[in-house]
Amino acid sequence: AQKITQTQPGMFVQEKEAVTLDCTYDTSDPSYGLFWYKQPSSGEMIFLIYQGSYDQQNATEGRYSLNFQKARKSANLVISASQLGDSAMYFCAMREKGRSSASKIIFGSGTRLSIRP
């Protein structure tokens, strides 16, 4: 069965510093996709970045980059130059393809990131 593990329940980072959020995953499917979502206190899941298992380069989206190490089954999120607005819950997730071509997303338990001014 597919699984996502986030081992950091909470993190505190000084504003403008870079931060790395850890994520490891487990799957036997050779084709998979990995996501990072941000969830502020309002509750809405905000898509940040996506990495496909066959992508040769690490994904980047503005201040977000995904450090994809396939052999180690890790997909860490790096946020450069953190801002106060980055304070939120962050979820690592994996796309799992089920029956009838349905695809669902499996989420980790999340990391609460708090940015100090």
Place this chain on the structure above:
Amino acid sequence: ETGVTQSPTHLIKTRGQQVTLRCSSQSGHNTVSWYQQALGQGPQFIFQYYREEENGRGNFPPRFSGLQFPNYSSELNVNALELDDSALYLCASSPRGGYMQWTFGPGTRLTVT
């Protein structure tokens, strides 16, 4: 482009009651998934709808049921509510095959007393 909307925002129900949550998918999206997020946890997949039919289901009992309408909007129905059903219910929509393009709504926070 309108995003995913959900109603109501908050809801309080009593154990044993029934509840219906609603979701309007993003324009152009024909696939809808529902997730349950208990406090302090990641979301758990409930089920997915495509072309008005259930197209995948997670480990949830039959008292969790759903519908999808021709305009791709969707409902989540929960019968015989239990205290453990208290959670944030998230709806996400996607164009068929657009697995990178899941857009989540703001959620409905259900409290069962």
